[in-house]
Amino acid sequence: MKSGIPSHPPVKLLLVEDTPSLQMLYQTVLNKAGHPSITASTGVEALAKFEDHRPGVVLLDLTLPDADGMAIMRQMLARQPTTRVIVITANGSVDKALDAIRNGAHEYLVKPLGDQRLVAAVATALSDYRTQSEAAKALSHSPYDLPVEDFMGQSEVMRHLNVKINAVARSTAPVFILGERGTGKKTIARMVHRKSRRAAKPLVCVNCSALTPAELEATLFAPPAPSDTGISDCAGAFYHANGGTLVLENPQDIHLDLQARLVTALQDESRIAAAGASPAPVDIRLICCARAHPTEEMRAGRLSEDLYYRLFVIPLTAPPLSQRGDDILRLALNFLHRIGKQEGKIFTSVAEDAAAIMNAHRWHGNMRELINVLRHAVVLHQGPELTRAMLPEDMTGHAPNHEVSGRRHAASGGLEAAMKGLTMAEIEQRAVMAAIERHGGSIPQAARELDIAPSTIYRKRDVWTKPKA
Amino acid sequence: MIAQTYDEKQMSALLSLDGGALREPLLNDLQRCQTLLDQTLPLDARDSAMVMRNALHELRGIALTVGATTLARHCAKAEAFCDTGHLAEVLEQRAAIHIACEDLRARLKAFTDVAA
Incomplete structure (x- = not known):
């Protein structure tokens, strides 16, 4: 299979209007202004196209033949809170406008829509959406952090996961993301946050296994300095994540004494008290990520029963790469492009024989292993096509190359x-x-x-x- | 015969857009809404009242867009009567709406002829 470099399409605009002549009118005006749109005439069609295209801006008539436009807007925003929805109505009442804005509308336009007014509203919404998307991209810490759309891919297993993420994002219940190493558990946590009502608030991640108990206690619970008006840098994650989401990686590695403190904090409606200080209320949504199953960790005595029942509420599983079918090649192309850019080389496709090997490989290290294999290929070879010869020999079944795979063969021999x-x-x-x-x-x-x-x-x-x- | 008022500037701008491409779709939508309004009987059935209200709302959107001021006003009144359950008044408005629709259709057709 040969595929081209994945490109990032421009922000999509979805126009939802049931009256054909008006739909045609708005589409014509927007087209002339350089804003092509996808159209839908019913609520059902609008939601289906929203799922398929994930538009950045939606122009939505509030009165649809099969659904209430306000309910459609709420469903869209629950799926993708960053989308800007401009509602259109023939009803110019202030109550209706306020209701729309309260439900998350970006703007409220009353018919008749003047051309200039319509184009200006769409342009503002598009620009607003772009700004927010760029800010979200800037939050990526690693050059290999893919935009979530690219990470999710199109495999059946990931589509199922996406449905679950959308449902979970609407709730405030704790989520526990399980998965092998390199399956993107933190990316999934970021997606839950981004799709939730807390998207505009902080997302704070703490790796519980990388810190000593004292460091972890300070990282989680250190209070803000009393003189500060805002949150100081030394304040704990609970304070920084206030209003947003706190991601705890490997909670089973938290010392049992600290687990007890965490339980107290969580059962007291997240009122956090540092030693000697009065409890201050914080509002956080908790997401945990781990390779180890919390039930087994609890049985082994590493995770307290109290904490287990507070954390393991909604489980999500990050599927291993080997279960993701064609996503492997889509991800490979994306990473090839990124690594190539970093190394000053151009890789644009994967040869059929290389693709077959990659699809059949078990990928024990999942995306991390995939990245390592691709980096190895890009560093040692020239593009533009990734061929079988560029893959490590322990993947292709040739005589072992000790530089690359000595460790694995020693292990098996x-x-x-x-x-x-x-x-x-x-x-x-x-x-x-x-x-x-x-x-x-x-x-x-x-x-x-x-x-x-x-x-x-x-x-x-x-x-x-x-x-x- | 009640005089129908129009925002001529708005109508002219709309119908000139894209070489008059909107005229046929507008005529079709008007015809469809009128048919829906005529067929929606009996009004006391809940579903019929809802179909009537939606058709009135759609018609009002079209009227506002093309600048048919009188038609838009009649539709708004009828919609309000639908909401409050004043069915006799809805039927009264429906007659006025029918006249206003016919007038608008004639206008649109005339505009087509002139443009052609």
């Missing part, structure tokens, strides 16, 4: 004999201790190699070194 007769726990212990030794005793470096949290190694090592009763 030499270790196989060494592991014979050992229990799973013993194999794990040996693998971890060997990694620590390879990194000269550095637990953080060993953890990085094994792609687990340092706290997991500390915890396991404590168990291994404790004298057995």
Whole structure:
């Protein structure tokens, strides 16, 4: 399969008007002003086209033959809060206008719509939408952070996930996102936030396994300085996320004492109190991300039962890359384009044989592995096509290239004999201790190699070194 | 015969747009709305009243857009009567709306002829 570089289309405009002559009129006027539009004549058609095209601006007649325009607008904004909806009506009452604005309308136009007024309203809404989209893109921390539309792809499994995300975004209930490493759990958390009513408020992420208990307590709960009028930099995540969303990665790695404090904070309607300070109310929506299933973590005693029931309310699963069908190639093209740009090379397509190998690969590291494979290809080769020869040899089934895949083959070869007769726990212990030794005793470096949290190694090592009763 | 008032400037601008391409669609929509209004009986049935109200609203939108001031006013009154359940008054307005629609259709056709 050969595909071109994915391009980002201009902001789409959806025009919803049931009277054909008026629909034609508005479309003609907007076309002349350089704003082509997609059209719909009923509420059902409007919602279907909204789903398909995700327009940045919607021009919506409030009276539709099959639905109340206000309800349609609410559904659209629940799906994509950044969309700007301009409502059109023949009813010029102030009450109706206020009602529309309260329900999230960007602007309210009363018939007859003058050409200039219509074009100006659409231009303002388009510009407003673009500004917000650019601001959202600027929030991306990694050059590999894809726009969510590109990340989601078009596979069946991701379409199902998207439906769930849309439903979850409307709620304020805690969400728990589960998934293998590199499946985009944080991106999904960002999507839930962006589609929620809290989209304009902060999104704060805390990796609970990267910090010591004291650091994590300060990161979560440190109060704002008393003299501050706003939120100081040293204030905790609960304060920074006030009104918005707090994402906790790996909550099972929170020390049990701190888990108890988190439970108190959550059951007290998020009234957070630092030691010696009076509780201050905060309004946050909590999202957790983890590879480990919280039920197993609770059974193993790493996650308190109280916290488990407060966090594990609505589960979402980030599907592994191997379940995403053609999305693999779509993502590959996107990443090839981005990595190529960074490396000063142009990659525009994937050859059929390379595509077949990529589709059949298991992708244990999911998107991270995909990115590594593509980076390797881009750095060592010239474009514009990614061919089979550019893929690592352990993927293509050729003789092992030790530079690239030595680790994997060693694991499947030499270790196989060494592991014979050992229990799973013993194999794990040996693998971890060997990694620590390879990194000269550095637990953080060993953890990085094994792609687990340092706290997991500390915890396991404590168990291994404790004298057995 | 009640005199019908129009915003001539608005109508002229609209009908001149895109080489008069809007005239036929406007005539079709007027005909469709009129048919709906005529067929919507009995009015006391809830569904019929709703169809009538929607047709009146659509007709008002068209009237406002083309600058048919009298038709828009009649439609607004009838819509309000629909909302308050004054069905006899709705029927009275319907007769006036019918006349105003016919007048507007004649105007649109005449405009077509002149343009042609």
